[in-house]
Amino acid sequence: MSVFVDGSTRVIVQGITGGEGKFHTEGMIEYGTNVVAGAVPGRGGQEVAGVPVYDTVTEAAEAEAADASVVFVPPAFAADALFEGLDSPLDLVVAITEGIPTQDMARVNKRLSEVDTRLIGPNCPGIITPGEAKLGILPGNVFEAGNVGLVSRSGTLTYQVVSNLTDRGLGQTTAIGIGGDPIIGTDFVDALAAFEDDPGTEAVVMCGEIGGEDEEQAAEYIAEGMSTPVVGFIAGRTAPPGKRMGHAGAIVSGSGTGTAESKIEALGEAGVPVGDTPEEVADSVEDLL
Amino acid sequence: MSVFVDGSTRVIVQGITGGEGKFHTEGMIEYGTNVVAGAVPGRGGQEVAGVPVYDTVTEAAEAEAADASVVFVPPAFAADALFEGLDSPLDLVVAITEGIPTQDMARVNKRLSEVDTRLIGPNCPGIITPGEAKLGILPGNVFEAGNVGLVSRSGTLTYQVVSNLTDRGLGQTTAIGIGGDPIIGTDFVDALAAFEDDPGTEAVVMCGEIGGEDEEQAAEYIAEGMSTPVVGFIAGRTAPPGKRMGHAGAIVSGSGTGTAESKIEALGEAGVPVGDTPEEVADSVEDLL
C-alpha cells in the first residue's frame, strides 16, 4: 500500500525540455514511473525521453488521462506553472523547483485553498512509493518497499534516514519530501493523516527541522489520537538564532520560535520518540514493529 | 413570515454620517427597523439619529451584536465598504449605493464566493418585510404585510407593482430589490429559493428586465420544480439593442442576448404567467391565491 502515488499514477512533467527536467524524467521512467507526457509552451508535438510533449498542462492531462505532474520549471516561471497545474484535471502536483519567491508561494497557497488538487513542495525532492513510482529526484536505489511511511522537510537527510531504515530491512510504503520552504503545499499533518489512513503503513518517521511551527502542529495532531505510531527526528539543534540554515524555512527567529528544543519537546509530549541520530531513529522504528 | 430580515434583525448603517445615510437611517428607524449602530471611519463615539457610531464595521457588529448592514457609502469607497461588511460577523449586507465600478464589483463577487454573508445589491432599493423592518430606501407606506413575496431588479417599478398588489389587499411577506447592475449579490434564483423555503410566502412576483440571463436562469430554477407559484413581469420589451436603459445592467447586447422576448418565453415555458402590465401581474396573483 502507499499514499498519494503508486504504479498506476499517470505523470506529466512540466518543464520536461529543460536540462533537469529531461534528466530526471529519464530517471523516473527508469525507476518504472508511468510518465505519460511533458508540458512546455511552444514545444507541443515534440518528444522527450520517448514521451509526447504538449503546449499546456490541460491539453497534456486531457490527452493522456494524467493525474499528477512534477514541476521542474525555473523559479521565475514556477509559480505560473503551479497555477497551471492546479487549474488542470490533476490530483497531485509535485514542485521540485528551488528558489521560488515566497510572495509567489503565498499567492499559490491562496489558490490551493480553492482547489482539490494536492501540492507537494516546492523545493523538495519529491515523493516515492518504492518499487512503484517516484515523482521527483530521489535516488530510487536507497528505497525499498515495506511498511514504514516517511515524511521529511529535507532531501539528503531523507536519504540518510531511509538508508538507515533500509539497511535493517525496514522498507517504506511511501516517502514524501514536503520541502524546506516557508510556504509549502502538503505539510506534516497532511502527510501523517494520509499515512494513518493507509493500511499498509505501520509506523511513520517524521524528519523535521528548525523554523516554523509545522512540527508542533504535527505533535498536536499526533497527541489528539493518531493511531499509527510515529518516530521523530529534528535537525538543527545547534543552529544559532537568526541564521538561515540553507533552507529558506530553516531559521530560528530572534524571538526564539522555531527552535529544535520546542519541536523535540512537543513531539516528546505527544509520545513520539525523537532520535538523537539517524541510527536512533531506525532503532525506535525497529522497536515499534 | 419573511425572508432574510424581520423585526429582530439588528442593523448597522455603513456611511450613516452622510446625507443619504442619515436621511434613510431616520426613515428606517421610523419604519420600525432595529438600527443598532452606524459605522464610519473617524466618527467613532459620535451619535447619529440616536444611534452610536463606530469606526469599523467589525467593532460595531461586535459591540451591538448586529447581524446586517446597509451600505450608503459613495461609489468610490463602496467596494471597500462591502469587503468590510463581508469580513465582519454579519449575515446580510445590503448595498444601496449606485454607480460602483463594475470591476470593483467583480472583485467583491470573488470575495462573496469565499464567505457565508449574503449581499443584496448594489444599486438597489433594499429589502423590506412589511410591518417589521426595512433595510434601504423603499417607501414603507406602499407595502403591506401579507403572503406574496416579491423580487425585482428595479426600484420604482417594484413600488408600482407592489402598489398594484396592495391596492387589492395582496400584502407581501418580503420584497427584495436585487439591483440593476451587471454584477449583483443575491440574484433571482437565490431569492426564489428563499421564498420557496418560507412557509408564509404563497406566491412570488418576479420583476425582471432586459439584459443578462438571470431571468432565464430563474425560469430554469422554477421549471425544475419550484413549489411556490410565480408570476412574472419583464420591463424593456421596446428597448432597442445596444442601448443602455438607465441601469448599467439593462442593455440588450448587439448579438441579441438579454432580450425581453427571450425572458418572457423562458418564463412562459416554465409555466410562469407573465403580465403585460402591472395590473395584469396583480390579476394573476389574485387568481393564484
Added chain:
Amino acid sequence: MRLHEYQAKEIFADAGLPVPDADLADTVGDAVVAAERIGYPVAIKAQVHVGGRGKAGGIELAESEEEAREAAESILGMDLKGYTVNRVLVEAAVDFVDELYVGITMDRGAGRPVAMVSTRGGVDIEEVAAESPEDITREGVDPAFGLHPYQARRAVYGAGVAREVAHDVAGVLTTLYDLWNARDATEAEINPLMITSDEAVVAADAVMNVDDDALFRQPDLEAMETDSYEDDLERKAGEYGFDYVRLDGDVGIIGNGAGLVMTTLDLVDYYGGEPANFLDIGGGAQADRVANALDMVFSDPNVEAVVFNIFGGITRGDEVARGINDALERFDEIPKEVVVRLAGTNAEEGMEILNTDLVEVEGTLEDAVRRAVENAEEVSA
C-alpha cells in the same frame, strides 16, 4: 465611454502593444502629409463610432499620394450612419498573412472578466460567437489574481494560433488584460490582430470602452474628447445628467427609475402608441430637473404628446408637482399636451398642487399612458 480607435491605439502603444505607425489628420492636406511620412500603402480610416466602417466606405487603402488625397477627400466630412467624419487616422497598412481576434470583457453571468481568442479575426466577432462559439476560446479570469500567463497561453494554443506566434499573441492578451483592468474598461479588443509574413503581430484595429462609473479614477480618459452621442438630444441629455435614449416614436416619456420608465415605454407600445424616448430623471425632482426633462422631450420634433410618470420613493410627489407647474408656467403656450401621473410619497398632495390648466392628470399608470397615446394619435390625425 467609448474611445476612438486612435485614442485606444495611443493607450495600447503606451502599454507596449504593437500598433502600426499612424498620424491623426483633420484636413485632407494633413492626411496627405501623414501618408507621405508613413510611406505607402496606408489605410485612411474614419474616426467615428460606427461598426462596419469598412463596408460603409469609412476605410480606404491608398498606394500613392494621389490615392491618399482622394481617400481623405472622400472620407473627411462624409456622413457615416449618422455621424459626420471630422478626423481620419492615416496608418501604415499591414501586409498580413493571418488575422486573429483577442479581447477582454466582463462575463456578466459569471461575474468576472473573460479573455477571448479566436483565429477568426477580421470579421464581426459577435457573429462568430453566435454561429460557431467553439471558434472562440475563453478563459474566465479571477479578478483578484488577474489573467495568469498560463491562461493566456491556454487560450492561445486552444484557439489553434500558430505555434510560431503563440508566445507573442499570449503576451498581447496578457497586456490587454492588464490594460483593461488598469483603465476600468468594459471592453478591450483587437480585431484584427494581424500576423505578418515575418511572424510579427500588429494591432490593426483597437476598441476600448470604459466604465462610465469608473471615470472618476480615470481622469485622463474622462478628459478625452468623444462623440459617442448619436445626436444633439443625447448630448444634451448627457449635459443634463439624464439617462436618455432617443427612439423613433411620438410619445415623449419622462419617469423616475429605469425599470419603471422602461415599463412606461412598454405600455405606450402595448396601448398602440410609439415611444419617442427613454428618459429617467432619477431620484429627487428639483424644479430645474423637471424643467430640463420637459425641455428634452419638447426639443424632439417627433414628440406629439408627453407622459410624465413618477412613483415617489425618495422622490416626493408635491415637489415634482411644483417643478412641473414652474416649468410649464414659463411657456406662453405649452408645446405638447402633458399627462401626469403621480404615485407614492406625497402623491396626493402633488395631485392637488398640479395646475390642471397646464397638464392632464391621471390616477393610474395605465390610464396615463392610454391618455398620452390618444393625445398623440389626435395630433397625428
Added chain:
Amino acid sequence: MRLHEYQAKEIFADAGLPVPDADLADTVGDAVVAAERIGYPVAIKAQVHVGGRGKAGGIELAESEEEAREAAESILGMDLKGYTVNRVLVEAAVDFVDELYVGITMDRGAGRPVAMVSTRGGVDIEEVAAESPEDITREGVDPAFGLHPYQARRAVYGAGVAREVAHDVAGVLTTLYDLWNARDATEAEINPLMITSDEAVVAADAVMNVDDDALFRQPDLEAMETDSYEDDLERKAGEYGFDYVRLDGDVGIIGNGAGLVMTTLDLVDYYGGEPANFLDIGGGAQADRVANALDMVFSDPNVEAVVFNIFGGITRGDEVARGINDALERFDEIPKEVVVRLAGTNAEEGMEILNTDLVEVEGTLEDAVRRAVENAEEVSA
C-alpha cells in the same frame, strides 16, 4: 537581503511615505555639512545591520555644529557588534509625542502576509510580541487582493491609535503593504512611526528585508551595496554561492543538503565536538565546488579538523571523490585532517577512488563525525 536604513528610507520616500529630511555622510566633514543644511537638532545614525544601535552608541543626537562633529567623530569608524561603521545618516530629529509600530511580514503559519500595528513603538517589537501579544493588532492579508483599506483602518483603530492620526497611519500601512508586495520584501517595518505634536506622522526608522529568491526581478535592489556579511568568510561563501554560516567551534563541516548538514552539525555536538560552520555545497559536486568548499573551511583559523559528508541523490559519489582528490592534491601539506563519508549514488565507486593518503574514509555518518571530533580533540590537546 537586508537594506540599510538609508536605502529603505529612500524607497519609502519614493513611495510617498513621510521620512525626515536626511543626508548620508561617510566623513565627519560631510556629516557636519549635512547637519548644518538640515538644521538642529539632528540624529546621527550608524548605517550598519545591527539591532539596538541606539543602546550600543550608534545613534547620537546633536543640537549644534560642535555636537554634530563630536557625534560623527565618535560613530564613524567605530566597531558596532563586529561591524565597522563607514557611513552615518544625518537626519532631522523629530519632536514626537507618540511612537507607533507598523510592519508587514509573511505569516509563515498561515502562508500569507500579515500587517501589524502597535501603539508600543520605539521598543523591540519582538519583545512586545512575546510578552503582550495583545498589544499588536494583526490583519491577515489575502495576497491575491492585497491589504484592503478597511483592514488597514481596522488594524489602526483596533490598536487604539488616536483618531486624529488614524487615517494617516492607515494610509502609511497601506502604502507599506504595497511596497512590501511590489519589492518582494520579507519584512517592511517602521519602528517608530512618530506622531508629532501637530499630528503629522514620520517614519523615524525604516527596515526592509528583501527575498533573496526574488532579487532576479528587483534588479535595482540587487545592485544596492550591502554589508550584510558578518565577516570575510561569509562574504567569500556568498561569492562561491554556498549556504554558509560561521560558528564558534573547531570542526569544519561540509555536506550536501541543508537538513543533512544541520544533522552533521548536531552530531558533532552530540559526540562532544564543536561545529565550526554550516556549509552546504548543494546539488552536484564539480571539482571546483569541492575545492572551494575545502578552501572555505581551511580559511577559518578556528578549524582543527574537517568532516566531509555527502549523501548522493543527484550528486554522484565518484565525482565528489575526484573533486576531493583534485582539491587536496594541490596542497603540499594538507592543512587539516579531512574525514570523508560518501553514501548514495555511486558511493562505492567514490570510496574506491578516494586517495586515502590525503583523507580518512568512514562508512557511516556517525563514524565519520566521531572521527572528526577525535581529530579536532587531538589537535587541541
